[in-house]
Amino acid sequence: MREPMAQKVPIRITVNDVVHARGVEPRLLLADFLRHELELTGTHVGCEHGVCGACTVLVDGATARSCLTFAAQLDGARVTTVEGLVRDGEPQPIQDAFHEHHALQCGYCTPGFLVTVYELLAENPAPTEREVREALAGNLCRCTGYVNIVKAVLDAAGRLRAAGLRPAIR
């Protein structure tokens, strides 16, 4: 019989600007912590082995696979999920571009793509198509063939530049 997993690790974690102090099992994945403990179900789990990118979130401003990250690792960290990328009433040029270019179908991979695009455009405001494709190569989409996703990202970059904005990473 294996060891019971009762020993919980205390963590203090900021998710989308809200501080949570919780005790978590050492093996609890960040994805499951977000989805099932905080009920932030916008982060999706597609493969549980770090390939598909659907579970991508920002940890201290950098993309991370929440299916390969333990919640217990993140004491003191700031995490941003798809729910935290925009706030009601604020402009959302990346999401608008996805909508207007029909860059999503079933929407399951979309949160992971949006998070990845935030990081890309925060670091590189004027990517080439090649750079967009390389930045998104770790996110799988089975519906769109990526054609409209690439168009949307290039358009979003243009909109952000025109407005003098960079994606805000919380």
Add this chain to the structure above:
Amino acid sequence: MNVGRGVLRFEDDKLLKGRGVFTDDLHLSGLVHLGFVRSPHAHARLRAIRTDRAKALPGVLAVFTGRDLESLCKPIRVEILFPNYKAPARPVVAVDAVKFVGDAVAVVVAESRYVAEDAADLVEVDYEPLPAVVDVEAALNASAPLAHPELGDNVFFKGEFTAGDVEGAFASADLVLEETFRSARVAGVPLEPRGCVAALDPGRGTLTFWSSTQIPHMLRTALADLVVVPGLSESRIRVITPEVGGGFGTKAHVYPEEVVTAALAFKLGRPVKWVQDRREELLTDIHARDHVYEVQAAVTREGVLKGVRVRILTNAGAFPSYPFGCTLEPTGGARMLPGPYRIRDYAYECYAITTNTCPAGAYRGVAQPTAFMAIEGMMDRIGRALGIDPAEVRLRNLIGPEEMPYVNVVGVRYDTGSYIASLRRALELSRYDDVRARQPSTRLEDGKYRGIGICCFTEVSGTGAPGFRARGLTRVPGFDSALLKVEPTGTVTCVLSTAGAGQGHETTFSQLIADELGVPMKDVTVLEGDTLGGPYGSGTFASRSVVTGGGAIVRAAARLREKIARIAGHLLEAAPADIVLEAGHAFVRGMPSRRVTVRAIAENAYSMTAKGLPEGEGYGLETTDYYDPPLVTMANATHVVAVAVDARTGRIEIERYVVVHDCGRVINPMIVEGQVHGGTAQGIGEAVLEAIVYGEDGQCQTATLMDYLLPTTMDVPSMIVDHIESPSIDAAGGFKGVGEGGVIGAVPAVTNAVADALAGLGVNVNRIPLTPDRVLALIERGASRAGA
């Protein structure tokens, strides 16, 4: 008018904000979780299963073996109305023997998914391994192990057909060409894995069942048939589809886990959730393709195809899948192979072969990608043998506009289509003639072999009842339905039997309904994927929803308009025939000021005014209608693709991709293009990357996405997509389906382009996927031949 416009999707906002609710997002109080114990053997007898260590783990509620579940769940049996069909029933959890790697042998119920998976590892199973049969061709050898010894051989189904004078066509041919084409086994891999949640209302004895399914009504019928609980009836089951994260046919089946989840909700009296992981998806969700096509073509010296013989082997896996069984792929490939070509002398023999592999089923395109790889591969071979350009060979064989409507050799009617026009347009958009003119005979420039490939094809869509009966299927109704109503406040609600998985049905159908009833789109709400709210129907698969759901809407709206006109005529003191519906109003033709709002009409229909209804008119303002389309509704398209094959690495790069497609009357061109893009990407994956690989022992070697490679942004190019609209004259509304065309066209087009690129080497490209190692082997073979 809303139809014909690229209306932006209503579905997007929630999905872009992370507010879409998928199956695994459902949280219910008291929820318990299932974990399945899965066989590591392809074929083995179950000698003993010990569950005591699993049951002792804290947090585990129960463990059930197949034997324990026999009293709760009937085995899944697929009836097929063909004489040469035989297949075993499939227990929902194996009882005596496992038949493929991933076959379930026990199920654990626990307070969390983590504990369920821990406990599944603690179930001890004593297997007695048996010889396994894996390869579809080897399975026919007399010495092959039998997947189901009681059947006597490995043949689930054999079909045969002959029409015209096949012998005569071959006897008089100037040229007879033969080739064997092989496609790998592939998986659907929707980004959302499958899952379901079952919740019992113990007081009422009703079951609510959420599932990531494409077929809610058929699933409900299956649960009623298969779950053995006193008092449970279909009337007491409600199936709901939450957001569904892609399906591609893999979710258009009823799976054992769904039956077990429903049964255990009764057994345990608590809500039960099962969500698979990706390994389970790759091991146990239906697989597809894994076909062999042995083709013989009788040809004139002008390149005209006179007769075709084909022998088709399809690997059905260990069991027929429900509800499509194992006849869909062999009969589909055989019936679809003539495609847009004038073939009158045709004979086929087709088989569904059982092996110790995952059951095969209906994945996007079904048999068509391999069938068209075969016939389109023959078109290119005819061109190469006779020195005729492959585009010209096709032009000499395509059915022309003057021949439409055309009944093909297997009896399928092509009502309208643009076979020649779509090819000509695709050649133009791809600058085909320029590419050919500049192409060196070696095809080699700056270290890359360059080639261009064509696929002209028909796409079976909107299959109706006769189409499914022709394939032997009895559990697939064929029709779909729409309940269309104007509510008392004048808004419009439509409940459809279809069930989308990302295709944008809400937007597409809202556009159609708004036009049909003359109301603003903002006043229309489209609901689907809930068996409680609407009438029965087949669901969403096989490029059908716009044909069947759209057809049902067109029919229901026509009847509703008549009633609206009668009430409006009564209110406006005009003849119903003179009433026009527009922008949320009814007015008298030629007198737009004599008008009444749809809301005022609805208030009369629901008895909320003093004026009341015309004499003899019934209350309410709703109607339900069903639409069963013809045998099939045939769409068509042409793909032209230019590739560069790296001579050093064997990697294939797509340099240009053109699609000219024709799905009849288009409701939303933006959404249609999205379907084409996505399907084409899947076809590119199937042609160059994707393969489920089983070892000789039946072990699945591709159970992660590190091993089963999907196309990424680096593999799928931008595309030029052009529309031709040949509205159907047979199907209501003029619509044809579009969901599968991309994958059907891409597999042959890419394969032919690679074959063209390597044509100077004299090697034969007849097997996919064209992975870098295979391509390099071909190049080396060609080089050594040239050197010899």
